[in-house]
Amino acid sequence: MSSSLFHTLNISRQDILSRMTDLDVTSNNLANANTAGFKASRSNFQEVLNQQLTEGSLLKSTQLLTAQGGLRDSTSALDWAIQGEGFFSVTLPDGTIGYTRDGQFSLDADQKLVTAGGYPLVWDGEITEGMTNISISSDGNVTAFDETGASVEVGTVQLTRFPNPSGVTSFGENIWLESDISGAAQTDAAGAENFGTIGGYKVEGSNVDLGREMTHIMILQRSFSMSIKAFQQTDVMISQAINLRKA
Secondary structure, three states, X not given: OOHHHHHHHHHHHHHHHHHHHHHHHHHHHHHOOOOOOOOOEEEEEEEEEEOXXXXXXXXXXXXXXXXXXXXXXXXXXXXXXXXXXXXXXXXOOOOOEEEEOOOEOEEOOOOOEEOOOOOEEXXXXXXXXXXXXXXXXXXXXXXXXXXXXXXXXXXXXXXXXXXXXXXXXXXXXXXXXXXXXXXXXXXXXXXOOOOOEEEEOEEEXXXXXXXXXXHHHHHHHHXXXXXXXXXXXXXXXXXXXXXXXXX
């Protein structure tokens, strides 16, 4: 029996599995179309060669798309958005540092600035009980009114960037982690060279392109259907060939 039939079966199988994983990536993008600071991902495929013959393709990796999301106004003084490059740093439960573009912070019971997931913001300041009119400047300086009504500086928020920001790995809950591919984290003041600025009363929206993702879903459906048909037809041909040899 020609080995080309098994090659075709294997190619179809690889394509089915790759399309299923790609569908997961696209579905995750669509599910987070309204998530503040969310960055979409895309699938990267690699052609597989065997004995100088094309043997289909594999989903090699997923890549973070770091394009700026749109900014919208907010009524909360603790909604901060990054305009340009950079991430907010947060402390994870195991003590490691995670990074996020979601600047919708709030104060917890201990007066700590935390994300929606409860992860504390890494910064050098403190907001004590009774402070009001909290604001942040474009370079990250945070001020507030104390109990006497005087304006005081309460700390500074710095930003972190990576040589290759699309190489960070996902922790979940809109948090990203440093990796060998991203390069070492670099922290500096907002507005410094190669760093973005911070806007108060602003929320950065998701950078998901709904039109692109919906189009990709339709392409995936057709590709998946074709791969299933190729797999089924090849399986039928192999079964017929086996039965002919038995006859």
